[in-house]
Structure formats: structure tokens, C-alpha cells
Amino acid sequence: EAGVVQSPRYKIIEKKQPVAFWCNPISGHNTLYWYLQNLGQGPELLIRYENEEAVDDSQLPKDRFSAERLKGVDSTLKIQPAELGDSAVYLCASSLRTGQGAGELFFGEGSRLTVL
């Protein structure tokens, strides 16, 4: 079974430039998450999708970040314009939707962003 696929793995841009990250979740997983991981810290949730609906985007900085999951499968996370403080690893994860919320998350390998 293929895991969660993310691209690009690494991206270096100058500040004020736009950047986009792509995620393909595990087949059949309705729930998709984008997490932000700063160096030396645990992942922090940015946004969660149930199918194509963003059900929790309270932690997404909406002035510069946007995300979409148009057909309920692949997802894209965009930053425009990027700032120096956005340098981090952006993790995508997916899970089966379970009634009790007990399903574990499966993570991709992440997209490491460096803003110069």
C-alpha cells in the first residue's frame, strides 16, 4: 500500500515569493491534515479536511496561507508571500474517519521550506 506522498521534499525560495506544497493521501482516507513542524518542536495542526471540506482551519494564518482539497483526494497548501519565519517542515497526514476519532495518522515525509 502506498503511503502519503508529498512534494517537493525540499524548497528554497526568497522572501515574498509564493510556494506551494502538494499532498496525495493514502487511498480511501477521508481525513487529511496539514501540520507545521518547526525545528526542535512537535508538529502543530494547520488545517484538517474531511473529504473536501475544511472542518478545522482555526490555526491557519489566512492572510498568507491557503489550502484546498477540491475533489476530496489530493491537497495543496500555498503560502503567498512567504516570510523568513515560514521556514519549517510542512507535514501532510491522512487517516480513516472513525466514529470515535481513534484512528492513527499516517504522515508523509514532509516538505522542508527554507525562506532566504
Add this chain to the structure above:
Amino acid sequence: AQSVAQPEDQVNVAEGNPLTVKCTYSVSGNPYLFWYVQYPNRGLQFLLKYITGDNLVKGSYGFEAEFNKSQTSFHLKKPSALVSDSALYFCAVRALNDYKLSFGAGTTVTVRA
């Protein structure tokens, strides 16, 4: 609000010795608890979870964790550590009716040969 504390930034053990990585949590109601491992430049890999039932749960690669409700802890253990266990370990908690998973800051484990 829910939270996780991993009191040790680093744990160093010799190969063959027991390994313990500590985790305490705070959550409203019954917790769902998870351990993940992250190798350099890789994503997080699921190790094990506690949902309900037996307080001792077994997971991948010989790891196990013990849920202690009175101490609100969920420590990760391995009886005999391997050099290949060297990695970054994250504890995470989720409330019963909430999909949000909150992670600790992580503990770096180094197993020396």
C-alpha cells in the same frame, strides 16, 4: 485545552539496556494516546496507541507503553535498546470526541553501541 509534556529533551542509553521515554498529558475526559517516531529527514511513523482496555500496549519494533490514569502518563519503553532505535520520539494526545491530535516537543533518543 489538551497538551503533552515530554520532560526530557534527550535520552542516552547503551545498546542492550532498557529504554524509557517519558510522557505526561492533559486532556478533558478520556484520552487517546499515541507514540510516533521520526528518523532524520523523514516523516513521523506510528508506533503504538492506547484507546481503552489493557494499560500496557505493545507496538512496532518491540516498543510498548504503559498508560497510567492516576499519573496522567504514557511512558514509552523498550526492554533492550538497539542502535537503530536512535531517533526523535513524539507523544501525542487526542480527546475522545475531538479529532485534533496534540504533540509533545519530542525526545531525542541516542543509543550508543
